[in-house]
Amino acid sequence: MDARQKILVAAEKLFAEHGFEGTSTRTLSQEAGVNLAMISYYFGSKEDLYKTLVTERTAPFRDAIESFVSLETTAWQKMELIIDGYVDRMFESSSLHKIIYRELSMDNSPIYEIIVNHISKNMQNVRRIIEMGIESGEFKPDVESQLVMPTITGTIVQVIKSPTLSISLLGLDPKTNSIFDEKHKNHLKKYLKSLIKSYLLN
Amino acid sequence: MDARQKILVAAEKLFAEHGFEGTSTRTLSQEAGVNLAMISYYFGSKEDLYKTLVTERTAPFRDAIESFVSLETTAWQKMELIIDGYVDRMFESSSLHKIIYRELSMDNSPIYEIIVNHISKNMQNVRRIIEMGIESGEFKPDVESQLVMPTITGTIVQVIKSPTLSISLLGLDPKTNSIFDEKHKNHLKKYLKSLIKSYLLN
DNA sequence: AGTTTTTAATTAAACGATTGATTAATTTTT
């Protein structure tokens, strides 16, 4: 792994754990195992590193839902794909999503615009899928298409943002259990599908 | 309003907007309209101010749910009280709750323990209420009592953390609308009750 | 009631430490 990549990996970890302002360039370069000056050399500044990190790492996730819209399936099957997809990728890259959903509450964050663009696109696609389900009579006519997505992402965020709290909430031993176990991931998927299904379906 | 109070008010606002590390003591004292040294004078340090702020401001909310448990109502009526209560107080003090649910993702935050204690108590009470509903046959036998609370708070957090995004998501004009309008608050309450009701009730 | 004394509140200035960033020299790679 080259220095540039090492910095990005360390940045994702530390920004997730201590926030952007809470991570110094010195701590960051030490964690990455590179010289302090490499941050400026590769990214220009700490802020530009932040922007690059979020832009690069969110890119693979974008438009993932876009492809669902035109699938030849029922609206509910699309919703299942969305829930599975969101749980999978938010569990997989929990550090990145900690960052994203934390910075979302700070209007003047350097990455605020990047995040809002990233999220609102997916939000609108989900909304469209739900409205298609309403029109076809598959979903109840009076469901709130705009609020379903915040419920899905909000629930997942609550679980991944504090693994310690989540595990203790589930009544499990923090030493032998991790919220990132396949078991608990499927548990959450099942719950979300059941929750949203009972709300949407007739 | 005395200097101590002015500092707490300014701290709540700025910590919510820019985070703890993102707020300097100088910016803070300026916003509060007091001398820089007053922070140390009244609170000892910036970190102690943070702890005091969160401890003092979360105190009124604590044990609010505790009283619901023993009410002589149906389990669902208790859930309605919980949803209404949570939406009301999180809308009322959105700055504080921005802070709380942001810091929850940072294990080594100075206020992490305070927050976890604050949250987990309420979580357990909600879980107990749901389990009472299951036992009495009012709720479905296979509902996930532990995950309902993360869904409720998670959804509310998603809405209040970024008013701009929420408003645009609802297809409204950011200039004439605020997510904190009574109208949208009731909208969210209605949605959450409908969502949780269809999931819990037989 | 008026004066003095004591305590509390507030101020400007300064402290050392750490911050993000840059420099110029050196090593490595091409």
Add this chain to the structure above:
DNA sequence: AAAAATTAATCAATCGTTTAATTAAAAACT
């Protein structure tokens, strides 16, 4: 030989905190 990557040292700026001096308020005393 040229370009790219890496290094240690240094920059000014900002950080949280403390100091010592000053003002305001409260308490004590005659």
